Amino acid sequence: MTLTIPCLLGLEALVADEIKRLGLAGVRAENGRVHCEGTLADIPRLNIGLRCGARVLMELGEPFPAPDFEALFQGVLALPWEDFIPREGEFPVKGYSLNSALHSVPACQAIVKKAAARRLGNAYGCETLPETGSRYQIQFAIIKDRASLYLDTSGEGLYKRGYRARNMGAPLRETLAAALVTLSRYRGKDPFCDPFCGSGTIPIEAALIARNRAPGLDRRFAAQKWKSMDPKLWMDAAEEAQDKEFHGHYDIWGGDIDPAAVELARHNAALAGVEDCVRFEEADAGKFRRGGEYGQLVTNPPYGERLLEKEEAEALYRAFGKALEDLPPKWRVIVLSSHTEFERCFGRPADKKRKLYNGMLKCDAFFYGR
Template sequence: MKMKLAATAAFGLEGLVGRELKSLGMENVEAQNARVYFEGGPLEIARSNLFLRCSDRVYMVLAEFPAVTFQELFEGVDAIPWEDFIPRDGRVHMTGKCVKSTLMSVPDCQSIAKKAVVERLKKRYHLNWMPEDGPVFRVEISVLKDRVSVLMDTSGDGLHKRGYRILTGEAPIRETLAAALVKLSRWHPDRPLMDPMCGTGTIPVEAALIGKNIAPGLMRTFAGEAWPFLGAECWARAREEARDALNPEQKLTIVGTDIDEKALSMARYHAKKAGVGEIHFQRMELSEVTTQKQYGFMVTNPPYGKRLGEEKAVVSLYHTLRRVMNDKLPTWGLGVFTAFPDFERIYGKRADFRRKLYNGKLECQFYQYKGVRPPWLQKVLDESR
């Protein structure tokens, strides 16, 4: 049973999610704004939920059709064979969004779509009313430029909820975004990685999960696991594949430092819960950061200076970061994720790469400085030419 699927992603990460899907062997991968479409059946649904690091959710695309009236919306939703997916006791939770469309009332679209689903199921199951005391099916009605997409959320909780981050500090970034920053930095597990403003440890933990090839969804459950039409076998097979892919013997050099001991205590807890307790966390001022390791990567999400009176302190912090990189880590690459305007001018150097990303709804930039290529890698590249 193949169907059209969609992995949603924050703007700017569609290409990264597309590459993840292709590496998983998914077919007909096509990246669009905030979504990456692909094809698959129950096993592909389970595998994508377990293995995707940078996607927000995985949806089944049940239908796509034009609609400019509520009657067209009702008929389009009613035409979907809901009985193939939702059992007689299924609970339908409807969400919606409308953008640049004739139908702009989200509550009305949700209400009409829910009525269409329920009326069809009542007819097919010969019921006067739906008990809705079984598994939950979250359905999203998305109307963009008068075209309706009907999506069923197979993930449940967002994929950023890995299961290890129980405690949260000030201004955390999502696990999916932290994983994306590590991937975009082109860090390799054989090289050191450091976050000198690590907070509760999300970037170091996500790097360690990547380094040991621990599937990000291995510690949690998904909405689709309770759906009879998918079956339990696909989820069991995907989890077995994830366990077989683990690389626990991989040695990692990952360090997280911060000035907040409370945040570091949370970071140590998160690392242990995620199964990567060997990450070294230490209380340290940014100016004190040093290491004898060379050719590493620094990936960090420093303060943005958005609060009144913070800008001066943040400017000083960025100056300190430049001195640390120049004087103590001259061979290291650097990736800085920030919403601070004019970062390159304050830092004093243009980035080699710059990518617009979002932290929630806040527009940010990921500034990347390549660092020095290790001699052994340069030799390999030279010999391959």
């Protein structure tokens, strides 16, 4: 079957690499999503193991032409819904349409729901389906008048690891935090720092990467309740992930000027099971100092749009840039910011930049050092 992993724009190559490392074939990336070929056993492996993907979708059939509502209805009706959705299954519908004649998403939702209900009703011999059982979320994507239909195996997005009950102000998605750590090429050997740690997401994701701990081990997924999914597949995937874990000593540090943030970060690290390999301290990023010849610094300072006034954010960037002037030259620094004047305020241009999105907020990752 074809499995599709949506992701934040800019992370497609990282997600594709993750999927390849899990041994899946036919990996191909598009804007905002990555496809691969797999089996039912790969659904739990992807859900448990992916760090940067948003969710895991099971594609039902090949994409088909949908220039009008009748074509959409007939295409959905032809799909084998009864192979996956039982008589009592709940099957809500959501999706999107881009550059297509069928541009009304609510109307498309209604057509997809009606066609799937017709197919299931015919299969189970009933006019009205109870929908009292487990959820089988249907998703559709209509792009340039071609429709693809999926079942969402994840439920809540994969960025919801389960360790962050709340956050400090503007949250950084766990999937994006993991991507930034991956881009820094951190693997657990060198020191790792985040001077604006907030609720601790970046250092916690760094600790998970250092230990090679699968991010989905401590949460549940929608497809675990599906009758078509053998529970043994989930147990096998979890055992496989646990067998790959490392155990060692790591120099991972997070600092924040807000003592409440530091306390929350420690709490979140404990929930993630990495409190033994990450330190959080109350610290002023404008006075950051760090020795050691090598290391990675990855951080997400306040942007100015929501947490601070723009002038305050710019003053903070200037102080932070000044503090990093004494950082040893072989340190690698990545700063994520949506502020259009970040480089000017920081005091020097980035060696390279990469466009990313934190949810719907367009950002740049500024790279300094080797």
